[in-house]
Amino acid sequence: MPRPRSLTSDQPASAALAVIDRDGLAGLSMRAVAQELGMSTMGLYRYVHDREELERLVVELVLGAVDTEPPDPDASWRERIEAMARRLRDAVSAHPAVVPLTITHRHRSLGVLRWSEAVLTVLTEAGVEGERRVIALRGLISYVIGAIQLEDLGPLSGSGTAAITELPSGEFPLMSETARHARNVGADQEFLGGLAMLLDGLGGLDSLDA
Structure with a gap:
């Protein structure tokens, strides 16, 4: 395939994301992205220094799509935080x-910094400050990212859950019972x-919402 004369700033990121979506993170390399773009690996180095820069470009492409506009100011702090969490989850x-x-x-x-600023604004308006605000923000980020990872590994009703239901109830009574309930959780x-x-x-x- 002929090499493009020049690339826009978004093309390497889009190509890298296409490689990751198709081949997984392990498939990401300068060579793979260059092939996706129809150019030589050395040609790609004109635009991107290394794989680490590719990774940063991909993260910015994905997270830059997150809507960071303030949620409805008339909504409760919980509703606004939920809206921001949903936006991050949907994008990632x-x-x-x-x-x-x-x-x-x-x-x-x-993208992450803007999302975090929006979340911190809601938390601050709700009276969360200082160390408590640090823990709240990090807890929210950790929860959303962790939840996405678990969803990617398979739904709660998947084969792993089915296997847990078959555990000896005498040894794992709560695990097996919980797994049975998990089948009904979307x-x-x-x-x-x-x-x-x-x-x-x-x-x-x-009480601060009033």
Whole structure:
């Protein structure tokens, strides 16, 4: 394939994301991305220094799509936080193989920084400050990213859950019983239920919504 005369700033990132979506994170390399673009590997080095830069470009492409506009100001703080969590989940879960990169490069991503700023604004308006705000933000990020990883590994009703239901009830009574209930829990129910429990942990903020 002929090599393009020049690349736009988004083309290497889009090509790298296509490689990851198709071949997984292990398939990402300068050579693979160059082939995706129809150019030589050395030609790609004119635009991208190394794989680490490719990773950062991919993270920015994915997370840059997250809507960071402030949620409805008339909604409760919980509803606004839920809206922000849903937005992050929707953007990242569309490309689950990218999740490890979001963890590695989140501090350099403008998308993550803008999302975090929006979340911090809601938390601050709700009265969460200082160390509590640090823990709240990190807890939310950890929860959303972790939930996406678990969803990518398979639904709760998958083969792993089925195997757990067959564990000896005498040795694992609660695990086997919980796995049976898990068959009826959908991905959205699990995500939103877990998020609600996390927000419950912030406690005492509902009175500030009045």
